Amino acid sequence: SGSSGINAEYGGDLNGSVKMLQEDITKFHVATAEQVMKHKKKIIEQQVVLNRIADSAILLQSMAAVISRANLAAEKGDTSEIALANAWCGESHQQIAQLVADLQNPALSKVDEATLAVGRMSLDSNGYLAKSPVS
Numbered sequence: 001s002g003s004s005g006i007n008a009e010y011g012g013d014l015n016g017s018v019k020m021l022q023e024d025i026t027k028f029h030v031a032t033a034e035q036v037m038k039h040k041k042k043i044i045e046q047q048v049v050l051n052r053i054a055d056s057a058i059l060l061q062s063m064a065a066v067i068s069r070a071n072l073a074a075e076k077g078d079t080s081e082i083a084l085a086n087a088w089c090g091e092s093h094q095q096i097a098q099l100v101a102d103l104q105n106p107a108l109s110k111v112d113e114a115t116l117a118v119g120r121m122s123l124d125s126n127g128y129l130a131k132s133p134v135s
Contacts, residue, residue, distance in 0.1 A: 013082045014067055014074075017089035021063045024096045028056050031103040048112040049103065056099045059092040 032053055039046050070085035102108050122128060 013079075014071055014085060017063070017067050017086050020089050020093040021060065021067065024056075024060060024063070024093060024100075027100045028060060028096065031056075031100045035103060048116065052099045052103050056096050059096050059099075063089045063092050 035046070035049055035053065036043055039049070043049065066081075066085040066088045070081040073079070073081045
């Protein structure tokens, strides 16, 4: 068994996914810490930022779960889940990279502010803002 807990005999093909997960956890930690330092206690008011953080955390957890499941299955002689785990982790890795990049992109905060402003206006008007051009 390696330092990652992946059985080298059965789950060695999961090492790439484990490495992606480790890298993604580090990037997530850095990006999340930056947001907490930037917003401090007011982070609770940063709905779009919190949504990106939550989406990243969910993806990280799912990566860990599929790696664990595929490794356990492989230890029992069923290697069929390794390809699925690697595919899931590859896709999740790409999504996390985008979410972390979005968290670290100061230009995106202006887009976020505009989106939230539209949401507030819609809420204040008790519904959808735009009038139908057909009616």
